[in-house]
Amino acid sequence: MDHVPGETSPDPATPGVLPDVAPQLRALRRRRGLTLEAAAQRAGLSPAHLSRLETGNRQPSLPMLLALSRIYGTTVSELLGETPPERDPVVRAGRSEPVEADGWIYRQAGGAGRALQCLRVHVPYATRADIVRVHPGEEWIHVLEGRVRLALGEAVHVLDPGDSAHFDSLTPHRIGAATPGGAELLFVHTLMQSPAAELCLGDGTPHRR
Structure with missing residues (x-):
């Protein structure tokens, strides 16, 4: 099997590696209104390679996750399906120590x-x-x-x-x-x-x- 730089094949001995990344990649691309071809071009991939990432047949490296997160206007945490803690939007006077x-x-x-x-x-x-x-x-x-x-x-x-x-x-x-x-x-x-x-x-x- 050919090896694509920046991508790794799923390890059959470790099922479930990055389990949320494939559906997240597909959902975020669609949310941005990008076709598979357009997103692949921006990421420097072929549409076939990006399709493999979105179906879970390839696992992206961290540099690739960083590149895709920038294209989709999100974070690596969101690509991995992690839920950030809720942030209080209000900063109260006096709570910040000088x-x-x-x-x-x-x-x-x-x-x-x-x-x-x-x-x-x-x-x-x-x-x-x-x-x-x-x-x-x-x-x-x-x-x-x-x-x-x-x-x-x-x-x-x-x-x-x-x-x-x-x-x-x-x-x-x-x-x-x-x-x-x-x-x-x-x-x-x-x-x-x-x-x-x-x-x-x-x-x-x-x-x-």
Whole structure:
């Protein structure tokens, strides 16, 4: 039997390996309104190979599951039929304990484990954490109090209360308060797999206040 890279044949000695993946793959493809041919082309497979995955005659590797999850706009957990725990959509004021790193103080303003990470941040006037950062993703900031100095590449912007900025974080950027008392802002980023303190609060070790 020929071997297709990225796919493994079901092991007869271990029946039930990934038991939910075949019907999930078929159901999610149909939910997205994709034909077998269209989905296979996006995944870099032949329609016959994808058909084998959907009927359980082939078992996908983890890289293939990751690729298909992106195509279908879902997660590997959903492809495997796992039910995520119910999330409370409401984040109550006062429930998030402040955390400090390098003079920055932040509170979680969104749910954990989401594709978007939302923080309320106090930005100090001048600290060593005011450094240039470059990393994948997007960032959105909205100034609540004080003034914020935002350097994007060679451009420098001063944001007043009520002002916002939305930018690609692969652009070298630096955020700092432009007022001696610091500034308060809402901060949203798309890097859910990295600790918030490492993303936006410098290299210091975060600690509870």
